[in-house]
Amino acid sequence: MILVLFGLVAVLSHLSSTTLEYSRYNPEWNGTSRLFQDMIERDALMITRFHELPAGGDSLLLVLAPGEEFAPDEIGLLRSFLEGGNTIVLVSDQERENLLISGLGSTIRIHHANLTSIDRYYDHPSSVLAFPAGQDPLGAGISRIVLNNPSYLEGGEPVFASSILSWVDADGDSRLSREETLQRFTVIAADRVGDGVLYVIADPSIFINGMREIGMDEGNYALARQIISARPRFIVEQGHSRTAHAPEAIRVVNLVRESTITKMAVITLIFLAGSILVIKRREET
Amino acid sequence: MRRIPALLASGILILACLLLIGLQAGSPLLYSPLSDPGGGDHANPAAFERVRGDRAAQLLPLISDLLDSPGSLVLNIRSGDFEYAARDLQEYRQVSRNLDSLVINLDMTEGEITEFRKANQQNLAILTELFNGTGRWNELQTLEIRYRDSGDSQMLTTITYEGEALRRRIQDLYRDYLEQDQVMRGTGEKFGLDTTGYAQSVVDFREIVSRIDRDQHEKMTTLQTTVTPGTRPYRLTLGIERQRVSYLDTVNLEGLLWEHRKDHPDEVDLFIDSRKVASIPTKPDGSFSYSHLVEHDRAGTHTVFAAYSGSVFSEIRTFFVETSGTSLELNPPSLHDRRVGFEGVLLAGSTPVRFAPIEILAEGKRAGMAHTGEDGTFSADVKLSPGNHKVNAFFSADTFPLIFSESATFEIFVPEPSPGIAGEDGLLANPLYAAILAASLCASGVGAFLYLRRQRPEIPLPSPVFHLPGENAAKDSDDEDLRLSDDGGPVAGVVPSAGETYAGDTELVGDLSCLFSALRLAVGRRLTLLYPLSLTPRELCAMCRELPIRAAVCRFAKSYERAQYSGVSVPDNERDMIAGAARSAMEGLGGIDH
Numbered sequence: 001m002i003l004v005l006f007g008l009v010a011v012l013s014h015l016s017s018t019t020l021e022y023s024r025y026n027p028e029w030n031g032t033s034r035l036f037q038d039m040i041e042r043d044a045l046m047i048t049r050f051h052e053l054p055a056g057g058d059s060l061l062l063v064l065a066p067g068e069e070f071a072p073d074e075i076g077l078l079r080s081f082l083e084g085g086n087t088i089v090l091v092s093d094q095e096r097e098n099l100l101i102s103g104l105g106s107t108i109r110i111h112h113a114n115l116t117s118i119d120r121y122y123d124h125p126s127s128v129l130a131f132p133a134g135q136d137p138l139g140a141g142i143s144r145i146v147l148n149n150p151s152y153l154e155g156g157e158p159v160f161a162s163s164i165l166s167w168v169d170a171d172g173d174s175r176l177s178r179e180e181t182l183q184r185f186t187v188i189a190a191d192r193v194g195d196g197v198l199y200v201i202a203d204p205s206i207f208i209n210g211m212r213e214i215g216m217d218e219g220n221y222a223l224a225r226q227i228i229s230a231r232p233r234f235i236v237e238q239g240h241s242r243t244a245h246a247p248e249a250i251r252v253v254n255l256v257r258e259s260t261i262t263k264m265a266v267i268t269l270i271f272l273a274g275s276i277l278v279i280k281r282r283e284e285t
Numbered sequence: 286m287r288r289i290p291a292l293l294a295s296g297i298l299i300l301a302c303l304l305l306i307g308l309q310a311g312s313p314l315l316y317s318p319l320s321d322p323g324g325g326d327h328a329n330p331a332a333f334e335r336v337r338g339d340r341a342a343q344l345l346p347l348i349s350d351l352l353d354s355p356g357s358l359v360l361n362i363r364s365g366d367f368e369y370a371a372r373d374l375q376e377y378r379q380v381s382r383n384l385d386s387l388v389i390n391l392d393m394t395e396g397e398i399t400e401f402r403k404a405n406q407q408n409l410a411i412l413t414e415l416f417n418g419t420g421r422w423n424e425l426q427t428l429e430i431r432y433r434d435s436g437d438s439q440m441l442t443t444i445t446y447e448g449e450a451l452r453r454r455i456q457d458l459y460r461d462y463l464e465q466d467q468v469m470r471g472t473g474e475k476f477g478l479d480t481t482g483y484a485q486s487v488v489d490f491r492e493i494v495s496r497i498d499r500d501q502h503e504k505m506t507t508l509q510t511t512v513t514p515g516t517r518p519y520r521l522t523l524g525i526e527r528q529r530v531s532y533l534d535t536v537n538l539e540g541l542l543w544e545h546r547k548d549h550p551d552e553v554d555l556f557i558d559s560r561k562v563a564s565i566p567t568k569p570d571g572s573f574s575y576s577h578l579v580e581h582d583r584a585g586t587h588t589v590f591a592a593y594s595g596s597v598f599s600e601i602r603t604f605f606v607e608t609s610g611t612s613l614e615l616n617p618p619s620l621h622d623r624r625v626g627f628e629g630v631l632l633a634g635s636t637p638v639r640f641a642p643i644e645i646l647a648e649g650k651r652a653g654m655a656h657t658g659e660d661g662t663f664s665a666d667v668k669l670s671p672g673n674h675k676v677n678a679f680f681s682a683d684t685f686p687l688i689f690s691e692s693a694t695f696e697i698f699v700p701e702p703s704p705g706i707a708g709e710d711g712l713l714a715n716p717l718y719a720a721i722l723a724a725s726l727c728a729s730g731v732g733a734f735l736y737l738r739r740q741r742p743e744i745p746l747p748s749p750v751f752h753l754p755g756e757n758a759a760k761d762s763d764d765e766d767l768r769l770s771d772d773g774g775p776v777a778g779v780v781p782s783a784g785e786t787y788a789g790d791t792e793l794v795g796d797l798s799c800l801f802s803a804l805r806l807a808v809g810r811r812l813t814l815l816y817p818l819s820l821t822p823r824e825l826c827a828m829c830r831e832l833p834i835r836a837a838v839c840r841f842a843k844s845y846e847r848a849q850y851s852g853v854s855v856p857d858n859e860r861d862m863i864a865g866a867a868r869s870a871m872e873g874l875g876g877i878d879h
Contacts, residue, residue, distance in 0.1 A: 123336050
């Protein structure tokens with residue numbers, strides 16, 4: 001019986017996690033489970049449709065690593081939300097999101113590129129360091145952040161930028177070639193749209209679990225904390241985001257895990273089944 | 286019966302486990318961040334080491350220092366303070382070396398920083414030569430005063446010629462220095478560094494050139510006015526066949542010493558860039574020739590003149606060494622004993638470049654050195670750390686009139702040495718180890734078999750002989766052995782007939798025990814039980830649940846227990862029933878003499 005219970009626990013724990021990139025159910029280095037743990041502790045509102053966006057101008061919506069395009073009506077809803085005095089933080093390194101950004105009325109553009117720098121945290125060209133580039137409150141008190149295979153931005157007001165010793169490694173040889181020039185690249189930019197502010201972060205990988213392990217004193221954790229607590233209400237988009245990606249079985253298991261009532265119901269059922277089994281065996285003997 | 290499948294399953298599982306362990310034994314690491322370095326979205330931070338020290342923070346101050354250093358150095362040269370200039374040059378050289386190391390550490394062997402580094406290296410060479418040249422120029426000034434005072438017109442002419450060669454060389458150096466200006470100042474301005482010191486060095490350099498030009502012009506004018514025709518007993522001419530040459534070309538110099546004594550062979554000294562390169566004997570007609578191979582001459586203009594006996598000078602001639610491109614071909618590297626073998630060839634056009642240094646780079650950092658032979662080929666054996674490496678070869682043309690070149694890059698994997706099994710990827714990769722594994726498995730199997738045999742009871746299983754009532758129970762000695770117990774009591778294996786009489790209940794009870802023992806032994810043999818003697822009557826009954834004799838055995842067991850433990854005498858009909866049940870069971874087990 002004990003063995004069966006152990007087996008059950010092992011199967012459930014296996015079923016409740018995935019290895020999908022950016023998934024909130026992925027506790028490995030490439031998942032975002034830790035970030036979502038913080039968000040849940042902060043009572044973040046998870047929404048799958050933009051109709052659920054609350055009225056009022058005191059919210060921050062985080063759109064982390066979108067996996068698909070946004071429909072025109074969704075862009076319209078987001079623009080209304082933004083112009084209403086709210087904040088949107090879009091975290092993506094894909095040029096596909098330029099459609100959304102321009103639809104929101106911003107001049108920021110994402111350039112999907114292999115940004116590399118001599119100023120790096122790990123001995124790897126993708127581990128680029130970025131430094132505050134303006135007076136934006138998002139970068140207040142943060143000396144630097146560590147990026148992981150970032151793209152770069154044009155337009156808007158730079159909030160964080162790489163050092164002058166950075167370049168786009170066009171030929172992918174991880175080295176500065178003749179045609180590649182050194183310059184600063186913006187990796188986080190802000191743009192005011194109506195009464196709201198749009199932030200674009202050109203590297204969703206800064207929030208994966210592996211980057212959190214760098215240390216609590218590093219800027220990535222502080223940046224996540226700033227975003228979570230920047231406005232009174234914190235909303236997380238879960239309709240398009242790759243953080244919501246997971247097989248259906250995992251969704252069900254996690255639904256049970258995250259709800260106290262369902263958790264209690266399942267535990268009761270397990271004990272009931274166990275009791276029936278024990279009683280039946282006793283009757284047989 | 287049931288034990289055989291269980292043993293088989295256990296055996297298969299053990300073999301599977303041993304096989305899995307064997308497959309992993311060569312490289313026992315099951316997971317490492319290095320085996321999961323990440324994909325297109327991001328890299329696994331755990332797979333990489335943290336950068337030690339803030340290397341990047343050193344770069345900009347170094348560039349700043351390199352922009353400032355020439356200013357102080359050239360200023361000291363201009364003011365004639367050679368002691369301070371020597372110190373400046375030493376510091377400049379050190380800072381340049383620091384930049385070279387840093388650029389290699391940062392894997393920036395190309396691009397803007399490298400352009401800056403090369404320009405700086407050029408500047409270092411230029412300023413070193415300027416320092417030496419101006420030093421010699423000052424010496425010539427002192428010598429001129431001395432020779433002028435002593436009236437030694439021949440030596441005066443010699444040093445004036447040397448001065449002229451120096452002047453031309455310093456002019457060339459200035460031109461070269463200006464060529465680096467754009468890269469040096471451009472880089473500095475891009476990084477927001479102060480370039481005024483460097484700009485001042487250009488101004489001071491120009492000042493030095495102008496002053497030397499002015500002084501030399503005066504000397505030449507003086508020389509032409511003081512040396513009158515006819516005062517020199519000889520005349521010396523010099524000609525160059527080709528004015529523009531390149532790597533491994535030959536500069537043919539020919540000249541004629543007029544009015545030499547035919548009975549006395551003369552010797553003419555030849556100077557290239559103010560350095561004496563040869564003393565050439567004249568032919569009977571006074572002509573002489575010399576072939577200079579262009580190999581380690583820098584690119585640019587070179588001055589040549591000849592002197593006879595330190596008093597007769599030829600006119601100053603020049604030739605120009607052009608820069609040639611090179612190609613560095615590297616064959617795919619080979620791996621042997623964790624050492625990587627590199628072979629290749631360095632050519633300037635179709636001409637092999639001989640005795641040239643070749644750097645072997647791994648990830649842009651120097652991993653080894655080689656030198657080309659006469660035919661331009663080179664080879665090197667370099668020890669590299671385990672892992673993937675991007676390797677290539679690099680020719681730095683510092684002392685050649687050649688452009689540097691780099692070979693194609695190859696990727697090579699140096700395997701991790703397995704502890705104790707060097708060079709093996711897995712245990713089964715080597716037939717010897719596979720054989721050892723097979724032998725150990727066989728030995729384990731044999732050991733297990735022997736162990737199981739030892740665990741079986743040593744009691745030789747008797748072939749029980751059961752006799753029906755009326756038969757002679759003990760005809761031979763074997764039967765006797767079976768019938769007699771150790772204490773001479775009743776025997777096992779005899780089933781009394783229903784009509785036989787017994788002395789009393791005690792005797793009957795003893796017979797029943799023997800009967801039970803015989804039946805238990807027979808059932809144990811049938812079911813191949815390891816310990817049949819430990820079975821109780823009820824267990825015996827339970828063990829027979831799959832056998833057709835179950836009813837008879839259980840009937841016997843029930844009656845036996847009652848007779849054995851009730852404490853009352855057993856009636857005849859009961860005794861007959863027990864004996865009948867035992868007989869029936871025995872017959873069911875295969876009949877008499879089973």
